[in-house]
Amino acid sequence: MFTILVFALYGNTLSHSYAGDDAVYITGNKFTQQGIKGIPDLCRYDMNYGILLSLDEGLTVDKFNELMSVIGNDGGNRRFRPLSYITFALEVEFFGKEIIVPNTNNQARFKGNAFVSHLINILLYLFSACFFFSILCFLTPAKKFFSFPLIVTLLYLCHPIHTEIVANIKSRAEIMALLGAFGALWFTLKYIDTNKYRNILFSGLCLFAGLLSKENTIIFLAIIPLTLYYFTDSSRRQLMISIVPLLVAIVVFFMIRIRIFGWAFTSEIYPDILNEPFVFATTGEMLATIFVTLLHYVRLLIFPHPLTYDYSARHFEITGWSNPVALFSLLLYVSLGLYAVYGMIKKKDVISYSIWLYLIPLSVVSNIFYRMGTLMNERFIYFSSLGFAMLTGWIIYKCIPKDPSLYWRSKWLTIAVLALVLGLYSAKTISRNRVWKDNFTLLTTDVKTSKNGAMANNHAGNSYLMKAIYPDNNDEARQKNEYCEKATQYLLHAVQLDTQYIAAHENLGYLYLNCHRDVALAIHYFTKLHQLQALRIDAQIDYHVDALNVIPALLNENKITSTPEAIIQSLDELLNVRPDIGEAWYVRGVIYGQRLNNIEMALVNFERALSMDFHKTEEFYVNIGVAYAKAENYSKSIQYLLKAEELGGNAPIIYLNLGVIYHRLGESDKADFYIRKLNEMRNK
DSSP states (O other): OHHHHHHHHHGGGGGOOOOTTHIIIIITOHHHHTGGGGHHHHHHSOHHHHHHHHHOTTOOHHHHHHHHHHHTOSSTTOOOOHHHHHHHHHHHHHHOEEEEEEOSSSEEEEEEOHHHHHHHHHHHHHHHHHHHHHHHHHHSOOOSSSOHHHHHHHHHHHOGGGHHHHHSGGGHHHHHHHHHHHHHHHHHHHHHHHOOHHHHHHHHHHHHHHHHHOGGGGGHHHHHHHHHHHHOOOOHHHHHHHHHHHHHHHHHHHHHHHHHHOSOSSOOOOSSTTTOTTTTOOHHHHHHHHHHHHHHHHHHHHSOOSOOSOOOTTSSOOOOTTOHHHHHHHHHHHHHHHHHHHIIIIIOOHHHHHHHHHHHHHHTTSSSSSOOSSSOOGGGGTTTHHHHHHHHHHHHHHTSOSOHHHHHHHHHHHHHHHHHHHHHHHHHHHHHHHHTTSHHHHHHHHTTTSTTOHHHHHHHHHHHHHHHHSOSSHHHHHTHHHHHHHHHHHHHHHHHHOTTOHHHHHHHHHHHHHTSOOHHHHHHHHHHHHHHHTTSGGGGOOTTHHHHHHHHHHHHTTOOOSOHHHHHHHHHHHHHHOTTOHHHHHHHHHIIIIISOOHHHHHHHHHHHHTSOSOOOHHHHHHHHHHHHHTTOHHHHHHHHHHHHHTTOOHHHHHHHHHHHHHHTTOHHHHHHHHHHHHHHHHO
16 A cells, blocks of 8 residues: 555656756766765765866865865865765666767766656655554554554655755755664564574674764754653663664764864854855844744644745845744744653653654754754655654554544544544645756746745756757747846855855856856856855856857857946956956957957957967967957067967968968968968868
């Protein structure tokens, strides 16, 4: 039954592509893309190192560690989850197919098989449900088919808040972590039941596997003893013995982590609202806002609509304790906590246990004890949803009276209520899965929910921009103007929400260059990008150089809407911030030479560009050669035109200019030679 249900719910994801952060873990990660060969690196480096290596193969480990320390990832926020990563590498090795996707520079290629990845996620989710059901049956033996364990497991399986966990491939770490935790709990229960020591060995190994999938498995160090206290008659000796392998697993895990990342377990996050949404908040405002988000978790568990992948800064505005929502949330959680303590001491009932099962996992992702770098996330509540499912299931189950005369009537009423809840949950789950079809669908859909999310607006704007530049078909090509307008709308909103958003400024630069052909405004945003980067270690990464290099070609085709004076002004702004960008001096020279007819200034800028270390194309040397020809410095003109020819430049222009120059110098043989080569090319 569980198998049929889980495939009915998530079978539509099998046709989906990669989406969300899958690039970080699979498609754009050098280690994962190496398959089995990359597994050793997955076990000894931060996952971020793999994706940065894909962008810069010369990046050393020391340089990477310097980058991480400056942006606030000096150990506390490092990703060490090798077990889930290894599964991605194995999929690439045994099932990977080469896939080509549009990219801002060329055609990006990677190996992958989204069908297999989604299938594995579904199967792991199915296994977790079966494991959960088995544990519940062990704790509360099912005497009837319509039992408490069955009700709880069905609620867990169908809940729409799990769609991000199952439909997003990279969230497999959450499923595997919970499977490891379930294994640890199961074998601990078997030890209590049989008193066989091999079971506690297996419990430690399972917890260790869960920790290697994701660190928050550690919360089962508290949940397992709590479960024994509530549901078993274990002695104090058994309880102490059962904890030992769990502690060993945790110690070994952190010893490995410390060996790789050092002793840091918290880090100063770079002061930007995207990395730390509470950076400008007082302690009181931070706590009030946290409790608003905690209440939103409760709301999403009860009524999971609307859902979104982005709950970053500005999804909820920073608030204070004058907000009645924050006060109500505080009162609710204090009440839950008090009842949980009371129930643990006095009653040992399912309700108080369910509350503990909700609160303990929530504590580590709540932002109260540890900064998560975002306000909240649906995947953060995955472990806690177990407690909600137990509490809801218990309430539904208890609706069945024990009086035989009322049993069947109440049973069918309970079934009807459960069917209604499961039906609504299932419908939402299936419809929500469709949003995870691919990046474009996900990002352009969820921005309508996360209207005030700077990240959501930037991602949606970038998605529309990529569609405008690299349409997949003729229909999309015809919608270029519409895509450009939507990209403009979302990207401008992103920088309004976060004036220090580096990626949004970069995207705006490409937007105005590629969609609006407003070179001056594009350079303005690239300048702002560098001003923001100057605060960080990656200030020397010139993401936009390729954009500067296409400006001369756009000038030749008369496709630029900016005035020459406006472009010069923007270039001056850029060079004031980064005078070492040779491409900017080169473009400045082109503008002076071709548009303002100021050859003297053109040559000054060209000479400055020549003195700098950057990739100089054949077109670069052609433009300099032509400028020197106009200045009647023929020796230098010939020098640079021949250099352009050597690099395989635009032969007709080179031959024409060389022919004219040699004619003016009176070297008729050489002039005739290049004119003849020009005519031969034209006659081909």
